[in-house]
Amino acid sequence: MAKKKKKTKRKLAYPKLPMQRHLNLCHEGTHFDLRPMFNDLNKRYFRGRLRGYNVMWGRRRKHRPRENFIFGTIQEEDRVIRINPALDQPFVPPWFLRYVLYHEMLHSVVPDETLSPNRRRVHTEEFNRREREFRHYRRARRWEEENLSRFLR
Numbered sequence: 503m504a505k506k507k508k509k510t511k512r513k514l515a516y517p518k519l520p521m522q523r524h525l526n527l528c529h530e531g532t533h534f535d536l537r538p539m540f541n542d543l544n545k546r547y548f549r550g551r552l553r554g555y556n557v558m559w560g561r562r563r564k565h566r567p568r569e570n571f572i573f574g575t576i577q578e579e580d581r582v583i584r585i586n587p588a589l590d591q592p593f594v595p596p597w598f599l600r601y602v603l604y605h606e607m608l609h610s611v612v613p614d615e616t617l618s619p620n621r622r623r624v625h626t627e628e629f630n631r632r633e634r635e636f637r638h639y640r641r642a643r644r645w646e647e648e649n650l651s652r653f654l655r
């Protein structure tokens with residue numbers, strides 16, 4: 503069984519604000535803390551343009567999916583980026599996690615394209631072009647291809 507790190511400290515640091523505690527600390531996983539990663543990416547690639555975002559690990563699922571593993575999501579209305587907690591594992595390279603986070607952050611600055619009244623494209627050419635600007639893009643895509651099965655059933 504995995505030990506939960508810093509549990510006591512969390513409780514002491516935020517004794518009266520459970521919701522606040524929730525928002526502030528659910529970016530901290532067992533192996534990776536998403537907040538400093540977000541801040542660094544925001545500075546490095548977006549000139550600090552993403553403001554007021556919460557970045558957090560999503561809910562853990564009982565079972566791994568059979569086919570579609572969703573690495574991350576962004577909810578623009580609430581400015582919440584969620585990363586799949588299956589990525590909070592020691593075998594996941596930090597640069598891959600950063601790539602996943604970068605991808606979601608990019609959605610907040612590159613607009614979708616409307617193809618027809620009920621069809622939209624989110625991964626537009628502009629999006630793909632900017633995605634390739636991520637420093638470890640090719641390495642990350644290759645890692646994704648080679649390791650995807652580890653996240654599936």
Ligand SMILES: [Zn+2]
Pocket residue numbers: 605609624625
């Ligand atoms: Zn996407």
